[in-house]
Amino acid sequence: MAAAWHKKYVIRRAISTQILMSPQSLVSLDLPEIWTAAADNLRPPTSLNCSNEQDAVVIDGKLIAEDIRSTIATEVRRMKESIGKVPGLAVILVGQRRDSQTYVRNKIKACEEAGIKSLFHELPEDCPEDAVLSVSSFNEDPTIHGILVQLPLPQHLDEVKILNALSLEKDVDGFHPMNMGNLAMRGREPLFIPCTPKGCIELLFRFGVEIMGKNAVVIGRSNVVGLPTSLLLQRYHATVSVVHALTNNPEEITSEADIVVTAAGVPNLVRSNWLKPGAVVIDVGTCPIEDPSSEFGYRLVGDVCYEEAVKVASAITPVPGGVGPMTIAMLLTLLILPSGHMNLFDH
Ligand SMILES: NC(=O)C1=CN([C@@H]2O[C@H](COP(=O)(O)OP(=O)(O)OC[C@H]3O[C@@H](n4cnc5c(N)ncnc54)[C@H](OP(=O)(O)O)[C@@H]3O)[C@@H](O)[C@H]2O)C=CC1
Numbered sequence: 505m506a507a508a509w510h511k512k513y514v515i516r517r518a519i520s521t522q523i524l525m526s527p528q529s530l531v532s533l534d535l536p537e538i539w540t541a542a543a544d545n546l547r548p549p550t551s552l553n554c555s556n557e558q559d560a561v562v563i564d565g566k567l568i569a570e571d572i573r574s575t576i577a578t579e580v581r582r583m584k585e586s587i588g589k590v591p592g593l594a595v596i597l598v599g600q601r602r603d604s605q606t607y608v609r610n611k612i613k614a615c616e617e618a619g620i621k622s623l624f625h626e627l628p629e630d631c632p633e634d635a636v637l638s639v640s641s642f643n644e645d646p647t648i649h650g651i652l653v654q655l656p657l658p659q660h661l662d663e664v665k666i667l668n669a670l671s672l673e674k675d676v677d678g679f680h681p682m683n684m685g686n687l688a689m690r691g692r693e694p695l696f697i698p699c700t701p702k703g704c705i706e707l708l709f710r711f712g713v714e715i716m717g718k719n720a721v722v723i724g725r726s727n728v729v730g731l732p733t734s735l736l737l738q739r740y741h742a743t744v745s746v747v748h749a750l751t752n753n754p755e756e757i758t759s760e761a762d763i764v765v766t767a768a769g770v771p772n773l774v775r776s777n778w779l780k781p782g783a784v785v786i787d788v789g790t791c792p793i794e795d796p797s798s799e800f801g802y803r804l805v806g807d808v809c810y811e812e813a814v815k816v817a818s819a820i821t822p823v824p825g826g827v828g829p830m831t832i833a834m835l836l837t838l839l840i841l842p843s844g845h846m847n848l849f850d851h
């Protein structure tokens with residue numbers, strides 16, 4: 505009875521909100537609705553900050569993420585009023601890595617601001633595997649709809665075993681092999697799509713970047729970013745090449761690309777001679793570099809030599825303020841938009 509009620513709520517919201525509607529140009533693609541941007545989003549948003557001082561348009565991920573987060577907050581409020589429930593996220597952090605602590609803190613803050621319930625489960629660096637595996641108890645918690653184990657885990661822990669312990673329905677990171685397999689296969693729809701690749705595509709949508717038929721290069725092939733990004737771009741009919749640490753002539757391959765998504769974690773890897781003039785560059789790389797003049801003694805840099813690329817590319821994401829904030833915004837959408845909703849129906 506309650507489940508039917510939730511479904512009606514979602515369908516009504518789907519009809520009444522543009523977020524879930526497919527623009528004509530994308531309807532024919534075999535993609536989950538969550539992946540389609542509203543038609544308005546296919547043009548560079550005039551309300552958003554596109555700094556045009558230099559050659560490339562700077563894609564302000566922070567501003568776009570704020571926009572998305574405020575939409576989510578409204579949606580959560582409506583959901584609360586309508587069905588008396590809010591989505592819930594459990595975040596598990598093992599150890600004391602400073603960057604992981606920052607990212608987790610940002611995720612929890614974003615949940616709080618959106619009215620999403622969050623549970624933070626912190627474990628010491630040297631904790632036994634069983635203690636981490638016990639987080640699978642969140643699988644049975646009806647108030648938790650997404651479970652996220654922050655990576656990387658300390659060396660002594662078996663990442664595969666721990667991720668496998670999470671229920672597929674709550675694998676908000678989309679790292680479960682079933683989710684990844686469904687992402688890779690035509691005609692299949694994953695329940696969750698990894699947040700960072702989803703954020704990259706959303707940025708392309710929002711800036712009106714055509715993906716179909718374009719040459720895209722993804723630098724990096726990790727399970728977390730590179731692989732799912734290349735699969736997603738392929739689903740949108742880009743011709744995708746994957747460059748990795750053992751690729752010969754990476755600059756030659758990359759310089760053929762209309763769209764470059766780079767996730768290597770190597771500062772200044774992508775120089776201007778790697779880029780075709782007018783390419784769109786999405787820099788996922790986030791490396792902390794010591795900088796005594798910065799507030800926290802370090803600053804973040806991407807994979808792209810920004811000063812050079814900005815003169816060659818047509819659009820580029822900065823680091824920080826590009827993909828990072830989108831990753832968090834996308835995490836929230838996964839808890840609230842269609843596939844996330846399915847979890848809510850079930851309880
Ligand atoms: N902004 C955000 O939201 C997020 C940012 N990140 C950042 O993205 C970066 C990548 O993360 P992640 O995928 O987890 O990292 P991994 O270390 O797991 O993977 C890095 C990938 O880059 C490839 N690579 C490494 N060096 C080179 C090189 N010189 N040339 C070409 N390819 C290379 C590796 O190739 P091979 O497979 O051959 O080893 C590997 O596939 C990091 O800086 C990370 O901090 C990650 C997640 C989210």
Ligand SMILES: Nc1nc(=O)c2c([nH]1)NC[C@@H]1CN(c3ccc(C(=O)N[C@@H](CCC(=O)O)C(=O)O)cc3)C=[N+]21
Pocket residue numbers: 606607610652653654655656677699700790804823824825826827828829831832
């Ligand atoms: N299970 C899991 N899921 C993840 O999604 C995941 C993970 N593990 N491990 C690590 C990577 C990295 N990641 C980032 C999230 C936010 C920013 C982010 O917000 N960056 C800000 C700056 C952050 C700061 O203030 O330092 C920016 O680029 O502007 C960056 C990186 C998610 N990851």
